[in-house]
Amino acid sequence: MALIQLVNVTKTFGTITALDEINVSIDDGEYVCVLGPTGAGKTTLLRIIAGLLEADEGEIYIAGKCVNHLPPEDRDTVYMFQQYALFPHMTVWENVSYSPVIKDWTDDKVETLTKEILEMIRLAERSDAYPRELSGGMQQRVALGRGIASGARILLLDEPLGALDARLRVGLRSQLRQLVKDQSLTAIHVTHDQEEALMMADRIVVLRNGSIEQIGTPPEVYSRPQSIFVASFVGGANFIEGTVVKSDDAGSLIEVFGGLQIQVAERGVGAGEKAVLAFRLEDTSVGEEEVAGVNNLSGVVESATFIGGSMEYEIRLENGAQIASKILISDAFKAYKPGEQVVASFPPEKGYVFPYPAMGLLKEIEAI
């Protein structure tokens, strides 16, 4: 059942459209990540659901009721900022139990709940500590505990792991998700980190320039990106311009610069039309010999970069195009060096084909 529903939600700031007719429905108990680059409208969306901002147009429903005119405290939501705002003069216990106290609960009930939450965030032994005595990760867990203790069913999380060290952040991902699931809460989590979204979400909403580009489960968004932008922003890929020369039951045959022909299983673009071919770095293997039944692209290694656990190669193809490949290291792993002649291969079913974008390819994939 849909717990939260946004219907045509639109918000402008001056001449900028921050959100443009957003329609999305979120189920009770779902963990949804809203993913997009800076300026996509993610925080605006979250603040509108929280009631901290008012939409210009459209309706927000929570549990079937239109909440457009309800104040934040009556929406069954709790909003958590990236910069966790704990009360510095209160202990961990006082911070966590703050909300139920103001909601006039009995002392017993507050005590039981607070204990339970401190156990859950693994800070029961630090209940007398003040925020300044805790590490960033611990402070963030206290802030989460306080949010959960508020009794609200909907957690609105704005970059909740953004202020933490990279190594700590990765560890907290599964803990945060588990916490939300254990309490049967519903979470909307805003992030610009695609890996975080892929690992944590039941469903991902990809936002770009105030519009939804795609909604789907992590495997759907990753394996079946509906646009060049999504392929680029979620997971990343090699993109090569070309023309579809044949479209049949076998998929599409695409001719790229230098007469090179590449076969992909998809058939999104008609024969004779300009197109963009895409394939993932991690679907591209590197070897010395051609492999039967797949696309083989000969080239020279330009750079080999080790990124903890995988090797990333930049390869200059014979037609002048540059592609990249990411290989997870393994026991049998063999590293190639810059200057070595190699064959990069990817299977047709791992290739994507998109219509050539009206504003050009670069506009769709540039991040900076």
Next chain:
Amino acid sequence: MPEVRLVNVTKRYNEIVANDHINLTIKDGEYASVIGPSGCGKTTLIKSIAGIIRPEEGEIYIDGQLVNDLPIEDRGIGYVFQNIALFPHMNVWGNITYGPRVKGFSPEETRPLALEMLEMIKLSARQDAYPAELSGGTQQKTAVARALTSRAELLLLDEPLGALDVKVRAELRYELRKLVKDLKLTAFHVTHDQEEAMSISDRVIVMKKGRIVEAGAPMDLYTRPKNLFTANFVGEANFLSGEITEVLDETALIELKDGLRIQVKNNGLRRGKRVVSAFRPEFVELDTKRGNPLRGTIVNIAYSGSMSRIRVRLVNGDIVVAKRILGVKDANRRIGDNITLCIPPNRILVYPYPEGGLENELALE
């Protein structure tokens, strides 16, 4: 291309020793990064090299010259902060020529270098733009260019990519390294992001509690870390504790919990010693019979794009994580499935069991 040499550099804040007798040489033209958890002293170290913080003990040499008493502006360095600090009322050109201008260089002297910098950061077309009109990534590139127009040859980068989106950050890494290498600079880069350090540096220096734990080339640090903390900090690892029960010429046996045994390479191991074995999730193979076959049950499969982490509970209760690129076979695996893991003996690292306990040794906070 200056060399930086630190000799016994020590800095205390009350009872906390932020830098504890640091000895380190950064070679001419080297790109070195420092990583470590919050509070490990990495920021204190870079600020000491810059001359923003004055160490109580030890000497800092830049290009052979003792600089302890030199102010920041005379050390020949460019310093870039996490928080992009461009002058908002100046355009890109004004910002990048600011340093030479206040140092008294004439516009004619400054112009060629400033133009070259703009070319390098691919911003020649945007020299009239004001910071507010630029994206975060572009602003930070401008800040790097500004740090270099004063003819600095040592670039100090203090979490330079920390305030940027993940995707922008990944792209700027390459540009930053290329800039440093093309201009033959020496770079010292502080980050909390181990992946960033790995991909950008010639050498990565790991710090913990004010000391250097280990330093090495990225690949060495990842595949052959000399100690437990590094093994955990520079990437995910499995840790299983046990005792050495048999030592042969080439190999040794470690007995894990409940009598489960694994074979490892013998690098001077002693029988009876309590140890921790560590191995990367990438080296764990599934359903092969080679190496150390260990039976278990899948307890979780975490998806992140093409890679999946498969969490397995061994028959003795220990947890092992395997990292896979999802092939057809792996995509069909389910929680609850029985599985055999294989860990090649030469990929297992063996460390003495830490005195303060394993958890304490690995703690990040």
